[in-house]
Structures are given as structure tokens and as C-alpha cells.
Amino acid sequence: MRRYDTIVEDETVYIDTSDGRLEVGTVDRVIDVVGGHAWTIDYSEWDHTQYDDLDTSDQGLVVDVVDMMRAMTHSESFVETLRAHPAESPADTDGALSPRLGLFVGKLLENLENGLD
Secondary structure (H helix, E strand, O other), X not given: OOEEEEEEEOOEEEEEEOOEEEEEEEHHHHHHHHOOOEEEOOOOHHHHHHOOOOOOOOOOOEEEHHHHHHHOEXXXXXXXXXXXXXXXXXXXXXXXXXXXXXXXXXXXXXXXHHOOO
16 A cells, blocks of 8 residues: 655645645644644553553653654545645634644644554
């Protein structure tokens, strides 16, 4: 199964598809939403009690958010779902994420919290 790379270039995030680059949004907007350029890996008390064999050796490790984006690859299904979502925010929502960028940021946050698949 083919995977599609994330490209960060000129402060814009793209997915490199077989049809060319699919624009996702700006790096600055992603950084704003996730809370900064750095993400610290942290395990809650719940994680420790629920998963007694969980490897938490990366506790406290600081990850660069842009590096994590660049490391992300995407399935064809996810790329088609991104493509189907509008790249622009609805006109009546001041400061809201576009549906496409929101979907991407959701996957980024999942990867930051759980690691890359």
C-alpha cells in the first residue's frame, strides 16, 4: 500500500500525492493550534496504571512539531479524505481552522500523543 509524504516548504504544509502537491495549510497555523514548536512527551498517571508494561522511557522527550509533520506519511484513503474537505475556513467563522487543516492537525496530535505508526 502506497504512503504519501508530508512536505513543509515555504511555511506551507503539503501532502505529496500522485496528482501533485495537496496544500493543507500554513505551518504557523499548525504551530498555533498544537501550542508551539515543541511537544513534550508525557504519560498520565492513568497511562501508568492501565498499562503496567508500557515503555515510558521517552517520558520528557521534547519533539519538534515540524520534524514530526515531515515524518508523517498518509494512506491513500486519508489523502482522498483530506482532498474532499475544504481548504478554506467557512466565511462566518472567525479564526476557525479549515476542515482540511483541522483533519490534518487531528492526525498530527494523535501522532504526537501516540507516536508515528
